[in-house]
Amino acid sequence: xxxxAARLTADVSRRTMLWLGALFAALVVAPWVVNDYFVTxxxxxxxxxxxxxxxxxxxxFTGQLSLGHAIYAGLGAYVAAALFTxxxxxxxxxxxxxxxxxxxxxxVIGFLAFRFGVTGVYxxxxxxxxAEFARIGFDHLDIVNAAAGLFLPVAQYAHNDLWRLRGSPTxxxxxxxxxxxxxxVLCRLLITSRIGYFWLAIRxxxxxxxxxxxxxxxxxxxxVTISAAVTxxxxxxxxxxxxxxxxxxxxxxxxxxxxxxxPVIGGVGTLFGPILGAFVLTSLAESLNSALTAMGLDLxxxxxxxxxxxxxVVVAALPEGIWPWLAQRFGIKDAAS
Amino acid sequence: xxxxxxLNVAVGGVLTGLVYGLMALGxxxxxxxxxxxxxxxGEMMSIAMFLAVVLFSAFHLDPLIMMxxxxxxxxxxxxxxxxxxxxxxxxxxxxxxxxxxxxxxxIIVNVLLIIFGPDARTVQTAYAFDSFQLGPxxxxxxxxxxxxxxxxxxALLFAxxxxxxxxxxxxxxxxxxxGALVVGLNVNRLYALTFGIGAACVGAAGAMMxxxxxxxxxxxxxxxxxxxxxxxTGGLGSMPGALLGGILIGLxxxxxxxxxxxxxxxxxxFGILVLVLLFRxxxxxxxxxx
Numbered sequence: 162x163x164x165x166a167a168r169l170t171a172d173v174s175r176r177t178m179l180w181l182g183a184l185f186a187a188l189v190v191a192p193w194v195v196n197d198y199f200v201t202x203x204x205x206x207x208x209x210x211x212x213x214x215x216x217x218x219x220x221x222f223t224g225q226l227s228l229g230h231a232i233y234a235g236l237g238a239y240v241a242a243a244l245f246t247x248x249x250x251x252x253x254x255x256x257x258x259x260x261x262x263x264x265x266x267x268x269v270i271g272f273l274a275f276r277f278g279v280t281g282v283y284x285x286x287x288x289x290x291x292a293e294f295a296r297i298g299f300d301h302l303d304i305v306n307a308a309a310g311l312f313l314p315v316a317q318y319a320h321n322d323l324w325r326l327r328g329s330p331t332x333x334x335x336x337x338x339x340x341x342x343x344x345x346v347l348c349r350l351l352i353t354s355r356i357g358y359f360w361l362a363i364r365x366x367x368x369x370x371x372x373x374x375x376x377x378x379x380x381x382x383x384x385v386t387i388s389a390a391v392t393x394x395x396x397x398x399x400x401x402x403x404x405x406x407x408x409x410x411x412x413x414x415x416x417x418x419x420x421x422x423x424p425v426i427g428g429v430g431t432l433f434g435p436i437l438g439a440f441v442l443t444s445l446a447e448s449l450n451s452a453l454t455a456m457g458l459d460l461x462x463x464x465x466x467x468x469x470x471x472x473x474v475v476v477a478a479l480p481e482g483i484w485p486w487l488a489q490r491f492g493i494k495d496a497a498s
Numbered sequence: 499x500x501x502x503x504x505l506n507v508a509v510g511g512v513l514t515g516l517v518y519g520l521m522a523l524g525x526x527x528x529x530x531x532x533x534x535x536x537x538x539x540g541e542m543m544s545i546a547m548f549l550a551v552v553l554f555s556a557f558h559l560d561p562l563i564m565m566x567x568x569x570x571x572x573x574x575x576x577x578x579x580x581x582x583x584x585x586x587x588x589x590x591x592x593x594x595x596x597x598x599x600x601x602x603x604x605i606i607v608n609v610l611l612i613i614f615g616p617d618a619r620t621v622q623t624a625y626a627f628d629s630f631q632l633g634p635x636x637x638x639x640x641x642x643x644x645x646x647x648x649x650x651x652x653a654l655l656f657a658x659x660x661x662x663x664x665x666x667x668x669x670x671x672x673x674x675x676x677g678a679l680v681v682g683l684n685v686n687r688l689y690a691l692t693f694g695i696g697a698a699c700v701g702a703a704g705a706m707m708x709x710x711x712x713x714x715x716x717x718x719x720x721x722x723x724x725x726x727x728x729x730x731t732g733g734l735g736s737m738p739g740a741l742l743g744g745i746l747i748g749l750x751x752x753x754x755x756x757x758x759x760x761x762x763x764x765x766x767x768f769g770i771l772v773l774v775l776l777f778r779x780x781x782x783x784x785x786x787x788x
Contacts, residue, residue: 290768462608469604
C-alpha cells in the first residue's frame with residue numbers, strides 16, 4: 162500500500178497536492194452548498210470527466226483514435242439494466258458482467274484492427290462502424306425491447322439504496338465522484354508504470370517502439386480492453402441514473418463525440434485535461450442553455466452548435482488543449498504530458 | 499418470392515447506388531488530392547438536400563434541374579472552407595484534421611436543426627409515382643433520372659480530370675506535392691478547387707437524393723458514414739472505385755432491406771466495410787501502398 166501511495170504522489174509538488182486537496186474538498190461539500198439542479202449539472206460534468214478519462218487511455222496514452230466509445234458505455238448500460246429488470250440483479254453485480262462484455266467487445270475491435278493493420282483514420286471509422294452496428298442491432302433486439310427502449314422501474318425512494326443504486330441525485334453524485342477519482346488514480350498509476358511508458362512509446366512512434374522490442378500489438382490490446390472496461394461503468398451509471406435506455410441515444414455517434422470533447426478541449430493525453438475540459442464545456446453549455454431559456458428561446462440544437470464551435474476553436478487555436486497551456490502558466494507538472 | 503421481385507429491387511438498388519457513388523466520389527477526390535478526410539461530407543450533402551427542398555417547396559423548381567446551381571453553391575462553400583479553414587490544417591496530425599471536420603459536422607447538423615426543425619421533408623415531383631416498364635422490370639422513374647444524372651455528372655468529372663489543364667494540374671498535386679510546388683503550381687488554390695469540386699459532387703448527389711429519400715437534419719452523419727463505407731470498399735482515392743463501391747453498397751442495402759428489414763439494411767453495409775478493411779484494406783480497386 163505504501164508503494165502505491167508513493168507511486169501516486171511521487172514527483173508531485175506540495176503545491177499541486179494542495180490544489181488537488183482543495184478541489185477534492187470542494188467537490189465533497191458541493192451537494193450541501195448548491196441546489197439539486199447544480200448537483201445534476203455536476204453529475205453530468207463528472208460523468209463526462211470519467212468517460213473522457215477512459216477514452217484518454219486509448220487516444221491520449223496510446224494514440225489510437227476511437228470515435229465509437231458509445232458502444233462500450235452502451236453495452237455496459239444494457240447488460241446491467243437487463244440483468245436488473247429481468248432478474249433483479251443489483252447493479253454492482255451487473256457491473257461484474259458488464260465490464261467483461263465491454264472488454265471483450267473492445268478486444269474484438271482491437272484484435273481486428275491491430276492484427277490487420279487498420280490504423281489512423283481507418284481505425285476511427287472502424288470504431289464508428291462498430292458503434293453504428295450496435296445501435297442498429299439493439300434497435301432490433303427484442304430481449305431488450307428493441308427501439309421501444311428499456312426502462313428501469315422508477316419510484317419515490319424514502320431512503321437511498323446504494324446497493325441497488327436507487328435514490329436521490331446526491332447519492333448518484335457521490336457515486337460518480339468516487340468513480341471519477343478512481344479513474345483518475347487508475348490512469349495516474351497506469352501512466353507512471355511500465356505499461357504506461359510502453360503506451361507513450363507506441364503513441365510517439367510505433368515503429369520505433371517495436372524496434373526496441375515492445376510487443377505493440379499486446380500493449381494496444383491492453384489499452385483498448387482497459388479503456389472499454391472502464392467506460393462500461395459509465396454506461397451502468399447512465400442506465401441507473403436516467404432509468405431509460407434507447408439504442409438511438411446510447412449508441413448514437415453524438416454520445417461518442419461527447420465523450421471525447423472533454424479530453425480534446427482539456428488536453429489529450431493529460432490526466433487533468435479530461436476533468437477540466439468536462440468542467441469548462443458543461444458549465445459553459447449550461448449557462449448558454451439558461452441564458453436561452455431566460456430569453457424565451459427554445460432552440461434544440463443550440464447546445465450542440467455551441468459544442469461544435471468550442472471544438473473548432475480549441476482545435477484551431479489551442480491544439481494541445483486548455484490544460485497544458487494553463488499548467489505551464491502555473492508551473493504544474495502533469496505526469497502524462 | 500418470385501425472381502422478378504428481386505430483380506426489380508436490385509435494379510432500384512443499383513440506381514440508388516449510382517447516386518451514392520457520386521456522393522462518395524466527392525469524398526474520394528478530396529482525400530485523393532488534399533489528403534484530408536472530409537468528416538463533414540454527409541452534412542454537406544444535407545445542406546444541398548435542404549437547398550433542393552426549399553427551392554422546390556418555395557418555387558416548384560425541379561431538383562434535377564436545380565442540381566446544377568446547387569452544385570455551384572456547394573462548390574463555393576467547399577472552396578471557401580478549404581482556403582479559409584482547412585488549409586492551415588493540412589500539415590497538422592491526422593486526428594487534428596479529423597476533429598476539425600467533426601466540429602464542422604456538428605455545427606452543420608444543428609444549425610440545420612435550428613432552422614428547419616426535426617421533421618422529415620419530401621419533394622413530391624409530378625413524376626414521383628411514374629415508372630418505366632421493361633419486360634418484367636418495373637423501375638421508378640425518379641431513380642432512373644437520378645441514376646442517369648449521376649452517371650452524366652461522374653462522366654463530366656472524369657473528363658475534367660483527364661482532359662483539362664487544371665484537371666491535370668490537380669492530378670499532379672495528388673501524385674507529388676513537392677514536385678507540383680517545384681514546377682510552380684499554386685497548390686493551395688488547386689487544393690481549394692479540389693475541395694470545391696468534391697463539394698459540388700456531393701451537392702449534385704444531394705439534390706438527386708431528395709427524389710429518393712426524405713430529408714431531415716439528422717441524416718448527415720448517416721451519409722458521412724455511408725460515404726466512408728463506399729470509398730473504403732471501392733478504394734480510397736480511386737474514382738472508378740467510388741462509383742463501383744456505391745453500386746455495391748446500394749445493391750446490398752436494397753437486397754438486405756428486402757430479405758430482412760429495411761431499418762437493418764445499413765448493418766450489411768457495415769459488415770461489408772469490416773470485411774474489406776480486414777481482407778483488402780486498400781479497397782476493391784485501390785492500389786496497395788508501396
